Amino acid sequence: MSARKRTLLKLIILGDSGVGKTSLMNQYVNRKFSKQYKATIGADFLTKEVKIDDENLVTMQIWDTAGQERFQSLGVAFYRGADCCVLVYDVNNERSFQNLENWREEFLAQASPADAENFPFIVLGNKTDQDGGQSRVVSEKKALSFCAASGNQCPHFETSAKEDSNVQDAFECAARNALKNEVEEEVYLPDTIVVNKSGSNKSGCC
Amino acid sequence: MTEEKNDGKKDENEPAESFPTRAFDVIVLGTGLAESLIASSASKIGKKSVLLLDANDHYGNSFGTLTEARGTDETLFKGWSVPVCLTRSGAVLETHDVVTIDDDECLLASLRRKFSVDVAFKFSLGDDRLTEEVCNSEAYKYLEFKTLEKSFVCVGTSDGKTNGKKGEFEFVPVPASRAEIFENARLSPTEKRGLMRFLKKARDVALEGTGVNYGRGDDANAPIGAPGTEYTLDAEREDEGTFFANDGDNNSSSSSSKNTSMKAFLMESPNDLSEITSDAVAHCVSFCPSVTTKLRGRASEMLITYIRSMGKYGPETPQAGLIPLYGSGEVAQAFCRVAAVSGAITALRQPIKKIERKNSESHIEVLTKGGRVLTCKKLVLGDAQGDIEMVGFANDEIITPNRRESSKFCINRAVLVTNRSMVGSDEAQHRVFVAIPPAARPGKLYKDEDEFVCFATQLDYSSRCCPKDTFIVHLCQKSRRTVPLQDVFADILDNIFSKVKQNGEETKKPTILWGTSYRTPDVDDDIVESFKSDDFVKFPGADCNVTFEETVRLARSANGCLFGDDANASSLSFDTLPLFPKAPQKGEEREEEEEVTGDGETIDLNEDEYALLRDL
Known part of the structure; x- marks a missing residue:
């Protein structure tokens, strides 16, 4: 059991509200986009099976903030056990970009990954499609320098969830980095009780 | 995470994000387990608009878990200023004491990120109310559980009943199967038979109508009283009436059993069990916190829940107890996420200044310390929300600190970090529950303190609450206020643990590295039974029970008062209605969106379903 290959990756998406976290996730997993903005309700996590580099078949579990980011009220359980953290800003919103550093620090404090220095982050600048790019305020150069400053060759993508631009590449990159980051000490997989299975399958213990 | 940063961020974001000004159906202040249950149920099942606020900077209050990430980084182990850290948990602390400081401080400081210390540790049973809510609410997606491996009852050695050294406790394992009862050298043949008969009777009732088949009787590992065993052949049921004592919820007239505690009941005819066996059943199976509590109906119910829980998850897990990974604080937090996912607005660090019931407008106003006025039809108030001015509430709806402190009793807790298991080095005995009944503690200082049992739960690395090679032990015991805190656990600490480092040799006592x-x-x-109004409920903090059962019972009852039919609003029969009904069967309802996010499989949504998901 201890030698088992990692097959489930937990990715969490962080960033200010309204930057398109849920849309990115939906575009990646369901290939769907809705123009209508509603603060996220009903989105929990989405899963997708992906083949990375033609060898590892992994299940990506992408966790949405469920709106709890609006008041910085994500609990420690949300962060725990993440294999990769996707930081999202809106290229048309300067503050959403400035807040990335806060989100990054919040993540490191709450998730307390074993190796904070090398923990895989990936930065996405979303909504490149807006006004045909006319309203952009965060340049790619600026974003790249943030990535460089945060170390560990943090990859950067400019995306449009609406036009499905770069979304697939970005999440695949996230998955690849998450796999690379496999930490030895976490190989221990607790053998836990599956409580929800019991309801339908109540047939005896012996 | 540091305070400054958080505050900074909050201020910065405040103008951009504020609460909707419309009236909410429900505002819940506090994120303890009962509050989270109500908020998630109102949101997910009741489809109500819910605002869930907490004055503190983390989820759970007295049901929460302390982790290093949550305190300022000095609080948990370095500097040992634990009380500070506990205060931050929001629990109402009356007094505290740091038990010991060992020279392993540096070691612990380096490992402190790996500890999760519950303010009030609790576990669930495989078939109890909490597990039912966890399954039906889909909170299971955010939780993982390990079983308790073994239960023990402590026996003192001065009464000549044991072989241990004088003045020490002996840990007597509580049998979990027929085979274990038969193999138990401590039980006489007569008592084995008596115990089997008793448990079988309980089991018959427990499994009646459930349609559950718990395996074949000739299997030695079959849970006690399994159908087909020699003790199930006789179908006599005549004692059922007395077996199920009613606690008087229905005001049924003087049932004699009402006046008997669980322990006394077991020792009396016709059960005639020995004191040790009675203690084992009363405290390790029924989890009675006291030897004298008259609520034998609750105790019997717990016994039945326990029996139903045993082996529910297969033969590899014969034990009934389930420990949430990363600590019991995860449970409240999971329900908060259920609420958020269902549309509740959740926000931490939102202290409240005043709540006012406006009868003329039939709503309740909530004034935050930040100066916002929020309104709601129903209000739920949890513990640890600071001093809130309450206007328009009846006296018995207000629980002042004075009133609480005038209670004769209090709950004492201790948390210890140790270096080895308190019940030997057996691989399978790391996650254990131990009941230490008063009978085992003849040397106690306070002679009138002969009612309350000390519960000890030990967790190991596999529970994810502590790093490898360390253990966390939670002690909990109710007592009279007149007993000083340091005396409550003194004999236990002396007998079971050592406060100084011992390098191997003669004594195998675990060393307390920190406590x-x-x-x-x-x-x-x-307080628990006093819900009357249909617009306001006040929850107390964590109780002295070692399971979540009473808290869930309380939440269900409150839910009935708030949202039930008017005709039955004050009836306690609501207790039996789960907050989360069993999910509809396939094809019954269009509630399948959540399947998308379910357990590892992805379902393609069509346009309609997608729109539904977005617009929910």
Whole structure:
């Protein structure tokens, strides 16, 4: 059991509200986009099976903030056990970009990954499609320098969830980095009780 | 995470994000387990608009878990200023004491990120109310559980009943199967038979109508009283009436059993069990916190829940107890996420200044310390929300600190970090539950303290609450206020643990690497049973029970008062209605969106379903 290959990756998406976290996730997993903005309700996590580099078949579990980011009220359980953290800003919103550093620090404090220095982050600048790019305020150069400053060759993508631009590449990159980051000490997989299975399958213990 | 940063961020974001000004159906202040249950159920099942606020900077209050990430980084182990850290948990602390400081401080400081210390540790049973809510609410997606491996009852050695050294406790394993009862050298043949007969009777009732088949009787590992065993052949049921004592919820007239505690009942005819066996059943199976509590109906119910829980998840897990990974604080937090996912607005660090019931407008106004006025039809108030001015509420709806402190009793807790298991080095005996009944503690200082049992739960690395090679032990015991905190656990600490480092040799006692004890107000049943209004409920903090059962019962009852039919609003029969009904069967309802996010499989949504998901 201890030698088992990692097959489930937990990715969490962080960033200010309204930057398109849920849309990115939906575009990646369901290939769907809705123009209508509603603060996220009903989105929990989405899963997708992906083949990375033609060898590892992994299940990506992408966790949405469920709106709890609006008041910085994500609990420690949300962060725990993440294999990769996707930081999202809106290229048309300067503050959403400035807040990335806060989100990054919040993540490191709450998730307390074993190796904070090398923990895989990936930065996405979303909504490149807006006004045909006319309203952009965060340049790619600026974003790249943030990535460089945060170390560990943090990859950067400019995306449009609406036009499905770069979304697939970005999440695949996230998955690849998450796999690379496999930490030895976490190989221990607790053998836990599956409580929800019991309801339908109540047939005896012996 | 540091305070400054958080505050900074909050201020910065405040103008951009504020609460909707419309009236909410429900505002819940506090994120303890009962509050989270109500908020998630109102949101997910009741489809109500819910605002869930907490004055503190984390989820759970007295049901929460302390992790290093949550305190300022000095609080948990370095500097040993644990009380500070506990205060931050929002629990109401009356007094505290740091038990010991060992020279392993540096070691612990380097590992402190790996500890999750519950303010009030609790576990669930495989078939109890909490597990039912966890399954039906889909909170299971955010939780993982390990079983308790073994239960023990402590026996003192001065009464000549044991072989241990004088003045020490002996840990007597509580049998979990027929085979274990038969193999138990401590039980006489007569008592084995008596115990089997008793448990079989309980089991017959427990499994009646459930349609559950718990395996074949000739299997030695079959849970006690399994159908087909020699003790199930006789179908006599005549004692059922007395077996199920009613606690008087229906005001049924003087049933004699009402006046008997679980322990006394077991020792009396016709059960005639020995004191040790009675203690084992009363405290390790029924989890009675006291030897004298008259609520034998609850105890019997717990016994039945226990029996139903045993082996529910297969033969590899014969034990009934389930420990949430990363600590029991995860449970409240999971329900908060259920609420958020269902549309509740959740926000931490939102202290409240005043709540006012406006009868003329039939709503309740909530004034935050930030100066916002929020309104709601129903209000739920949890513990640890600071001093809130309450206007328009009846006296018995207000629980003042004075009133709580005038209670004769209080709850004492201790948390210890140790270096080895308190029940030997057996691989399978790391996650254990131990009941230490008063009978085992003849040397106690306070002679009138002969009612309350000390519960000890030990967790190991596999529970994810502590790093490898360390253990966390949670002690909990109710007591009179007159007993000083440091005396409550003194004999236990002396007998089971060592406060100085021992390098191998003769004594195998675990060393306390770090420890603290603290005292919180008792949560008495009067408060618990006093829901009257249909627009306001006040929850106390964590009780002295070692399971979540009473808290869930309380939440269900409150839910009935708030949202039930008017005709039955004050009836306690609501207790039996789960907050989360069983999910509809396939094809019954269009509630399948959540399947998308379910357990590892992805379902393609069509346009309609997608729109539904977005617009929910």
